[in-house]
Amino acid sequence: MDIRQAAIRNVAQGENVRIYTPVNLYDCELEDDVFVGPFVEIQGHTRIGKGSKIQSHTFICEYVTIGENCFIGHGVMFANDMFREGKPNPDRESWGRIVVGNDVSIGSGATILAVSIADGVVIGAGSVVTKSITEKGVYAGNPVKLLRRL
Secondary structure, three states: OOOOHHHHHHHEOOOOEEEEOOEEEOOOOOOOEEEEOOOOOOOOOOEEEEOOOOOOOOOOOOOOEEEEOEEEEEEEEEEEOOOOOOOOOOHHHHHEEEEEEOHHHOOOOEEEEEEEEEEOOEOOOOOEEOEOOOOOOOEEEEEEEEEOOO
């Protein structure tokens, strides 16, 4: 049996970072004033921008960039291996990249696939983002649709 503990390992962090354990954070970067709630996993090659808040039970996979002053609600899932061949892809370099702009709010239970999200976007709770969002506005649904411009 091989049992491994959740841990904080090889995390570059700025000033005033607050982390509530238990968490599993590794090979990532947390800029100044970032908040990370309990039961969060943030994987490698990921950067969380200054002043952003990551609420409990959120999973942030590899190769995610989250901008400054973002709010990521409870239980948000980021996924970038799209199972294009019907099974997990072991080649990490081929996985999609996820880029979230500045001042973005993502509601609880949302799923974010390999996309880019423009600055100032609001994504409703439970939404599924399957395509990049290039215009500031409020989006919701599965898949997300623009509800109104901001």
